[in-house]
Amino acid sequence: MVATRRTRKRKNSPGEPSTQSSSSSTQASKKMKVEQQKGQQSKGKGKDREDDMTEEDLVNIQAANDEQEDEEDDIEEDDEEEDDAIDWENIQLPLRFENQDSIKEDIDADTLTVYNDVEIVMKTPRVVLKESNWEKAYQRNLRQWMHHSHVVLLIAHYKLRNEWCLNANMKNVCLSVIPDNCMRLLAKDSSESALKTGIKWLVKWWQEFFVLTGPGLLTKPYLEVENHYNGFKTLKEWIDSHQSDQNGDYIEDLEAFMQLLVSKAGTRDTSAEVFAAILRACGCDVRLVASLQPLPYKIPPSTTSKTAAEDPPQETTEDSSNKPIFKYRAPTKAYVDPNVQLKEAKAKPPTVWCEVYCTDSKRWMTIDPIRGHIDKPTLMEPATLNRTNHISFVLAFDNQNKVTDVTRRYTSNIDKAMRLRDRPLTRREKEGGMKPWSETMLARVCHKKITERDRLEYEEMEKQQSRQVMPSAIGAFKNHPLYALERHLLKYEVLHPKEPVLGSIRGEKIYPRSNVKTVNTAVNFRKQGKQIKTGEQPIKMVNANVFTIEKKRLQEQAKQDGYPLSVACYGEWQTEPYIPPPVINGKLPKNEYGSIDLFTPNMLPQGAAHIPIKGIGKLARKLGIDYADAVVDFDFVKMRAVPVTDGIIVIEQEKWLLLEAWDEHEQAEAIKAIAKQEKDVYIRWRKLIKSLLIKARVDRAYEPQNNVDKWENFNSNKGGEADVRGGGFLPESDQEDN
DNA sequence: GTGCAGTAATCGCCTTTGTGAAAC
DNA sequence: GGTTTCACTTTGGCGATTACTGCA
Structure with missing residues (x-):
């Protein structure tokens, strides 16, 4: 859209546009009005241009304030002087000006461009200010809070699913579908091989029985989730979208959960969950194991998110309906049925599986009902490059719905898992005795009664972790708990x-x-x-x-x-321990700043005493006692180190003298404070009594009965002149006073 | 497929002796 | 008018870490 605008060139810098703060938008529109009217007046040069007046000009005319008229006269005078400088030119207007209704609303938000004395509201890119440290810290805390919340909610989620798997009705439904031969095999004897054989048959049947519709819950990059949530205005909107999402793993209640078993279809997660119920129905001691995939607490470097967005999805079964179409989505990758792809033996590991306790070998066996792996815990660890499946919390939910942390069984890199769990504590936090959030949370979530079975399991996982051989790659030596290379030494x-x-x-x-x-x-x-x-x-x-x-x-x-x-x-x-210079001849060994460093108690000079009382230095000076401020730390303000003091240091002999004086001083101060308080009390009482007396006088004067009488007097005088002085409204005594 | 150097981004640590205005 | 108290302030460089790319 191109409009012809009347502009006036500045004498000193012709044609050079300048900007003005958007806060002056009202003034701008006023000036615009003036300019338009001037345009009408200066017919000689402006008449033919008037027809080209744009819609925004008209709107601005309407928005103009009449109060501006005085200002207008002044400008008119200037106008006559500068008439020769008037020039016209074509300018490109933003498309949004086509909708004049939006102009007023947008005026404040947009940037005003002053082109000579015609001000044009233009949509210009905002100056992106550097994110402040406060903002960064806020965002960081927010991400951390979301991560923590997500972990807690995921635990609640799997606890609920496990509860459903324990339900008696669920068991009945399971029993109605399990083939008899599988039941017989599992009930045969308790040896490990017999158990494995029974489970093998059951898994084989299950793989054919249950159809997979999608992968279930997976880790998503923070930015993707943020954008996703921002797309919904209400929580209900979001829940509705998840109810309709087949891969979202949303199951409304136990009935719906049972219905999935009847309909023989669901996500990979649901399949594993229902399989836990199936195993329990067969009489096995089963734990539902879930590798939580919470929202990450940190944003990966932008290169990561960029490439992640451009890469093909890890799981080809993921719903792509709401995602933008990228170049790579050409026909190179054909649609693969999740029911086929996810069930392949070499498929990427699931995030939900089962564990069955073998009473014979006294250990838990891993059961992956999706890919059909039995007792192969190492196969549950996702590849390092897998962006949608990370091991951080692997929790097992048993048949009493107790939670056990079994992460160490399933990862070869427990350090990485720990890092993904929680932000590492800062040095100060560690020094302050703070514990990682995940540790505190798991201590509350996991069951506390340790049985013999738990002890054995713990020992087995400990052994597994200590079985670390010397790495063969240089990179693996970095932060290795046993070995080190010189190149990896820190500063x-x-x-x-x-x-x-x-x-x-x-x-x-x-x-x-x-x-x-x-x-x-x-x-x-x-x-x-x-x-x-x-x-x-x-x-x-x-x-x-x-x-x-x-x-x-x-x-x-x-x-x-x-x-x-x-x-x-x-x-x-x-x-060696620092030994400060001692007090010699009653002289304190002060430093060049007149203070004494007392970062630790052993830095106190021999023969000196530390009195950690704020303000006692003033008294010491009053009494003529030599003292030095005790510097215990430093603060850093405006790129300067500022010493933090904690009381004073005096020679030992004068400590008690000073403390006695301090006691007396405190007592005197207390007496003073009491006297002041008493005085304040008297003042307040006086004020209260005075106020009550005034109130009583006002009430007496304006009490309802009196008012009725006075009002009647007032009405009776209606014909004549009312007693303006109050018609007797004021009490007589007051009137007399007046 | 693996190892490694290089790169880019995030985030926390480190720092070591003021100053000016207002209140008392 | 002298003394004391209080608010000011989120800097900025560097290194560790992480995840990725590209090359061998």
Whole structure:
């Protein structure tokens, strides 16, 4: 849409558009009106252009305020002066101007472009401000909260499903469909081989009996879920969409669950769940095992999400109806029946399966009723590159609906599983004794009564975890609990001592992890109440962290001098407890700032005493007692380190004198406070009594009976002049006073 | 198929001795 | 007018970690 606009070029910078804050939109429309009217007046040059007046101009005219007329006169004068500068040109208008109803609404939201003195509301891209740290932290917390909530809800979900599998009616329905021969095989004897044979037949029958419609619950990238949820306005809308989604694994109630068994079709998850009920109906001790697929708590790097969005879906059976069509969705990938694909022996592992307890071997056997694997727990671990199935929480729900964490049985990388469970605690959180959320949550969810069976299972999983052989890939040495390579040492880590060498990989020596030691700067050790032994040489030099303005200056200086600003690091074995200089001749050993560092109690100088009372320094000064502020920590404000003090340090002999004086001072302060309080009480009472007296006087003057009488007096005087002074409304006494 | 270097993104750690205005 | 208290502030660089790509 192109419109011809009357514009006036600025004398100093012709044709150069400038912008103005959108908050001035009202003013803008007023000016627009003025401009339009000027256009009508200046017929010589503007007449032929008037016909080209756009809809927005008309709207802006309507929106103009009459109060602007005074301003208009002033502008008219200017207009005459600048008439020669008027110019016309064609400009491209945004499409939305075609709908004039929307203009008013949009005016505030859009950017005003001042083109000379004609202001055009244009749809311009907003300036994307850098996300603040607060916003980032909020989003991070939100993601974490969603992750936690999702884990809890998934546990509740599987507890409910397991409860359905335990239901007596469900058992009856199961018994009505199980072939007799399978029942007979399972009831034969309790040996492991007999149990396996029985289950094998049952699984074979089940694979043919139950038709798979989709994969069930899978992990979805955070951004995909966020977009998905944003698409619904209400919770009901969302629930409705899931009820109609065949792969969403939504089952309304137990009846619907039983109906799926009767109709012989459902998702992969449902199949495994119903199979647990089938096994229970056959008299087996069964656990329903679920590998929870919660919403991740962290967003992967954008490259990840980008490629994830462009890659073909991992599970070809996933519903694609609501997804955008990408280039790759060409006929290269033909539709594969989930009932065929998911049941293949080499198919990707499911997220729900079963465990059957064998009383003979006293252990739990893994049953994958989907792919038909029996007692093969290692096959339940998804590939590292599988984006829709991650192992973090593998929970088993038994026939009493008790929960057991069996993750270690199903993953070769328990560290990764732990990382996926929860955000790692920060150093401060660990120091503060905080426990990971998942640990606390599982302690509440999992059953606490440990039986002999549980103990054996725990030991078996422990053994499995400790069976770790020396890695054959360099990358696998990173964070390995037993072995370490020099290349993977962190900034504040060294190998001490550099022996024994346990082996080598591609020419690199392998050291025991126990030889990896953390080092620290002398300043950091001082904060721990330690000092570097005399004559010790730094074991490592690291780049200094530049945080404070002073450090920044030093760094700049170092840069100019042509060397990096580095700092010496020492190992713990190179330190000894810090011994502060003692009090000599009653003189406190203050530092250059007039304070004493007291990061740990052992930093208190011999012969001195610490009094951790706020404000006591003032009293000490009053009494002429020498003291130093006790610096216990640092705060960092505006790129500056600010010492945090906790009371004062005085020489030991003066401690009690000062404390006695402090007691007296406190008592005197208390007496003062009581006196002040009493005074305040008297003032309040006085105020209250005065208020009550005034109220009583007002009530007396305006009480209803009095008012009726006065109103009657007023009406009787209607013919003549009313007593404006109040017609006697004021009490007589007051009138007299007046 | 596997290992590895490089890359990009996220996120937490580190930092070590003020300042100005308002209230008292 | 001197002293004390309080609010100010979410910086910014770096390293660890992770997941991916591309190459050997």
